[in-house]
Amino acid sequence: MKKKLNIGMIGYGFMGRTHSNAFTKAPHFFDLPYEPVLKTVCARNAEKAAAFAAQWGYERFDTDWRKVVESPDIDVIDIASPNDTHHDIAIAAAAAGKIVLCEKPLGRNPAESEAMVAAVEKAGVPNTVWYNYRRTPAVTMAKKLIDEGRLGRIFHYRTVFLQDWTISPDLPQGGEGLWRLDSAVSGSGVTGDLLAHNIDTAMWLNGQISEVSALTETFIKTRKHSLTGEDQAVTIDDASLFLARFANGSLATFEATRYARGHKALYTFEINGEKASIKWDLHDLHRLEYFDYADESQLRGWKSIHITDGDHPYMSHWWVPGLQIGYEHTFVHQAADFMMGLGAGTPVAPTFREALATDYVVDAVLKSGKSRQWETPKTA
Numbered sequence: 001m002k003k004k005l006n007i008g009m010i011g012y013g014f015m016g017r018t019h020s021n022a023f024t025k026a027p028h029f030f031d032l033p034y035e036p037v038l039k040t041v042c043a044r045n046a047e048k049a050a051a052f053a054a055q056w057g058y059e060r061f062d063t064d065w066r067k068v069v070e071s072p073d074i075d076v077i078d079i080a081s082p083n084d085t086h087h088d089i090a091i092a093a094a095a096a097g098k099i100v101l102c103e104k105p106l107g108r109n110p111a112e113s114e115a116m117v118a119a120v121e122k123a124g125v126p127n128t129v130w131y132n133y134r135r136t137p138a139v140t141m142a143k144k145l146i147d148e149g150r151l152g153r154i155f156h157y158r159t160v161f162l163q164d165w166t167i168s169p170d171l172p173q174g175g176e177g178l179w180r181l182d183s184a185v186s187g188s189g190v191t192g193d194l195l196a197h198n199i200d201t202a203m204w205l206n207g208q209i210s211e212v213s214a215l216t217e218t219f220i221k222t223r224k225h226s227l228t229g230e231d232q233a234v235t236i237d238d239a240s241l242f243l244a245r246f247a248n249g250s251l252a253t254f255e256a257t258r259y260a261r262g263h264k265a266l267y268t269f270e271i272n273g274e275k276a277s278i279k280w281d282l283h284d285l286h287r288l289e290y291f292d293y294a295d296e297s298q299l300r301g302w303k304s305i306h307i308t309d310g311d312h313p314y315m316s317h318w319w320v321p322g323l324q325i326g327y328e329h330t331f332v333h334q335a336a337d338f339m340m341g342l343g344a345g346t347p348v349a350p351t352f353r354e355a356l357a358t359d360y361v362v363d364a365v366l367k368s369g370k371s372r373q374w375e376t377p378k379t380a
């Protein structure tokens with residue numbers, strides 16, 4: 001019989017759903033050393049917590065995260081609530097000896113993130129941050145190709161994350177769903193919410209970012225606040241672009257915005273090496289575009305590899321070759337990898353400390369946007 005792993009989910013929004021779905025599906029598709037049990041979901045609003053618990057099959061619900069953290073029958077605290085709650089919950093959970101999983105970004109700023117890293121490391125509790133896109137099979141495949149040296153020396157890294165859902169000036173800030181527009185809750189705008197994904201993937205694939213020069217902008221200066229009903233200054237970055245140099249000498253451009261009319265979630269990257277290049281696009285997430293200079297010259301060109309075969313990362317766990325999976329599966333893979341790491345006693349990336357490295361780059365980008373100077377991110 002497998003050991004049960006009792007989950008206490010904090011938060012029931014978009015991320016509460018992706019994480020709950022991941023724990024539900026992972027044991028059906030992966031042979032795991034644990035049986036995850038959806039024990040409790042916690043939200044301030046009892047009615048909503050009860051409805052979520054019923055819909056997702058949680059055994060109970062709670063309205064006070066402190067009670068969940070202190071519950072002896074909970075093994076894992078999974079933080080899927082807004083960013084301003086991450087710090088306090090993670091630190092209390094670590095002190096209570098719980099395994100801690102946290103939605104990205106870790107904290108609202110490096111000070112919060114550093115305290116969270118110190119707490120899990122002092123308590124010696126397993127931890128991870130849900131940077132889910134690493135576990136898209138095509139992205140994991142890109143990592144494999146780079147690690148095998150197939151690209152050779154890397155010269156360029158080019159990446160964007162484009163959305164268009166905040167263009168209307170009538171969209172309020174704050175409150176459910178829209179807390180991402182309220183910097184008191186989110187910490188930052190697109191830099192911490194979207195570029196954090198690009199930065200996490202980029203440093204995983206191409207190593208440490210050593211310096212950045214950024215341009216940030218807030219296009220809509222005031223918005224009504226959903227909670228106060230007042231017009232309030234908008235203090236998040238609506239758009240963020242930066243140039244970067246990696247420690248390996250390669251050069252990069254990063255861009256994120258919520259004002260790219262026509263784009264819902266266009267996350268792309270392209271990497272150019274001396275021997276080969278790679279391109280990936282979230283809207284076509286199962287494809288990896290690959291150009292290999294070693295190919296015979298008359299047939300040389302970009303290949304569009306359908307990453308759905310049994311020997312592609314994660315795919316042997318799903319259907320038959322050629323059939324696709326999607327966004328939700330990136331979370332299923334992370335949940336599965338986490339439980340396998342837990343069984344083997346090995347940390348599962350990205351740990352809190354690895355995610356802190358991303359927060360340092362986010363912080364350097366925001367600083368550079370203000371100072372108009374090159375900034376050097378701290379190393380974690």
Ligand code: SOE
Binds near residue numbers: 163193194197265
């Ligand atoms: C914002 O719209 C958002 O939901 C981010 O918060 C997620 O991290 C990203 O994956 C998709 O976009």
